[in-house]
Amino acid sequence: xxxxxxxxxxxxxxxxxxxxxxxxxxxxxxxxxxxxxxxxxxxxxxxxxxxxxxxxxxxxxxxxxxxxxxxxxxxxxxxxxxxxxxxxxxxxxxxxxxxxxxxxxxxxxxxxxxxxxxxxxxxxxxxxxxxxxxxxxxxxxxxxxxxxxxxxxxxxxxxxxxxxxxxxxxxxxxxxxxxxxxxxxxxxxxxxxxxxxxxxxxxxxxxxxxxxxxx
Amino acid sequence: xxxxxxxxxxxxxxxxxxxxxxxxxxxxxxxxxxxxxxxxxxxxxxxxxxxxxxxxxxxxxxxxxxxxxxxxxxxxxxxxxxxxxxxxxxxxxxxxxxxxxxxxxxxxxxxxxxxxxxxxxxxxxxxxxxxxxxxxxxxxxxxxxxxxxxxxxxxxxxxxxxxxxxxxxxxxxxxxxxxxxxxxxxxxxxxxxxxxxxxxxxxxx
Numbered sequence: 001x002x003x004x005x006x007x008x009x010x011x012x013x014x015x016x017x018x019x020x021x022x023x024x025x026x027x028x029x030x031x032x033x034x035x036x037x038x039x040x041x042x043x044x045x046x047x048x049x050x051x052x053x054x055x056x057x058x059x060x061x062x063x064x065x066x067x068x069x070x071x072x073x074x075x076x077x078x079x080x081x082x083x084x085x086x087x088x089x090x091x092x093x094x095x096x097x098x099x100x101x102x103x104x105x106x107x108x109x110x111x112x113x114x115x116x117x118x119x120x121x122x123x124x125x126x127x128x129x130x131x132x133x134x135x136x137x138x139x140x141x142x143x144x145x146x147x148x149x150x151x152x153x154x155x156x157x158x159x160x161x162x163x164x165x166x167x168x169x170x171x172x173x174x175x176x177x178x179x180x181x182x183x184x185x186x187x188x189x190x191x192x193x194x195x196x197x198x199x200x201x202x203x204x205x206x207x208x209x210x211x212x213x214x215x
Numbered sequence: 216x217x218x219x220x221x222x223x224x225x226x227x228x229x230x231x232x233x234x235x236x237x238x239x240x241x242x243x244x245x246x247x248x249x250x251x252x253x254x255x256x257x258x259x260x261x262x263x264x265x266x267x268x269x270x271x272x273x274x275x276x277x278x279x280x281x282x283x284x285x286x287x288x289x290x291x292x293x294x295x296x297x298x299x300x301x302x303x304x305x306x307x308x309x310x311x312x313x314x315x316x317x318x319x320x321x322x323x324x325x326x327x328x329x330x331x332x333x334x335x336x337x338x339x340x341x342x343x344x345x346x347x348x349x350x351x352x353x354x355x356x357x358x359x360x361x362x363x364x365x366x367x368x369x370x371x372x373x374x375x376x377x378x379x380x381x382x383x384x385x386x387x388x389x390x391x392x393x394x395x396x397x398x399x400x401x402x403x404x405x406x407x408x409x410x411x412x413x414x415x416x417x418x419x420x
Binding site: 018053054065066075077192 | 257265274282285290308311351387398
C-alpha cells in the first residue's frame, strides 16, 4: 500500500505551498509538504516568493489609518431597517383584517338579499380605475455557474409574479410592489437578495405605473 | 534548513472558544440583540476596514462598506447555519460586497503614496517588495483577492472556497496562476537588472 507521500505528485505539493507558508495546513499535510520541500529546489523557490508576497501584503497593512470604531451609524441604519420591516408587517396585518371585514360585509349583504343595487340609483363617480400600487422592476443577475434549478428555486421565493428572463445572461426581471410597500422596502429586499452567494446583483431598473383604460 | 525554521503550523489559528463565543453572539444578533451586534462590530471593525480598504483604496468606501457588511449581518444572521466559522461567513459577505463595489473598476493593490515612500527606501528588501507590489497590481481582481485572503486574513484553502463560494480547486488554480504570473514579472525585472533580482530563487541559479 502506498503512503500519502508516494501518491502525491510534485504539482500536488506545489499547489499547497501558499497554505504551507500561511500555516493553515493540517498536521499531516504540513509534514508531507515539509518532507517534499526538503528535497525540491523548485518548491523552495516558490516558498521564497510566497514569503515575499506575505511580507508585501502585511507590510502595506500599515497604510490605512483605521478610523475609531463607532457603531452609532450602524445602529441608526439598523433602526431604519427594523422600522421599515415593522411598517410592512403592520400594513400587511391591517390589510388582512380589512379584507376579512370586507368579505364578511359583502357576504352578509348577499345573503340578506340586499346586495344587488338598483341600476337606476347607481352612479359611477369616476370612469377610471384607482391606481392601486406602483410596481418597481427589479433586475436580478446571478453569478456564473449557478444551476438553472437553483435559479428557479430562488426566483420562485423572491418573485411570485411574471418573470422576464434572459437565462443565457443570467438576468431576470420582475415587478415588485404591493400597496403600502415603499421604495426603501424594495431596496431593502434587494440588499437581502445581494447577500445571497448565488446572486451577483439585485437592482431596481425601472418603475412602472398601472396602465389606465381609456374612457 | 531556513525554510523549515520560518514556517510554523497554525500561525493564524484562533482559539476554539473564540469561535464558540462568536457563534453565540451571532445567535443573539439573529434574535435581534443590538448589544450583540455592537460587540460583533467592535470585534470586526478594524479587520473589515483594512480588508475593504486594501481593495478599494478609499477610506470613505471602506468605512461605508464596513457598515453595509454589518447591516447585512444583522439582516441575515438567522441564515447562518454553522457550516463555517463566523469569521468566514462575515468575510464572505465582505468579499461579495467589495466585489460588487469594484465591478467595472480596476483594483489597485496599494496606494501611490506608499510607492513614493518606497522610492526613498534604498534597502534591497523594500525594493523587492516594491516589485512584488507592481506584480500584484498586474493580477486580475480574483487572484489579488485570493492572495489577500491567504496572506492578509490567513485563511485555509477550504475557508477561502467558502468565502469566494467556489470549489477548492478553483482557489488553488487562482493561486497557481498568480504565482506563475508574478514569477514571470519578477523574472523579467531581474533580466532587466532590476531590484527584484534580489529575490532568492534557487531555480534561477
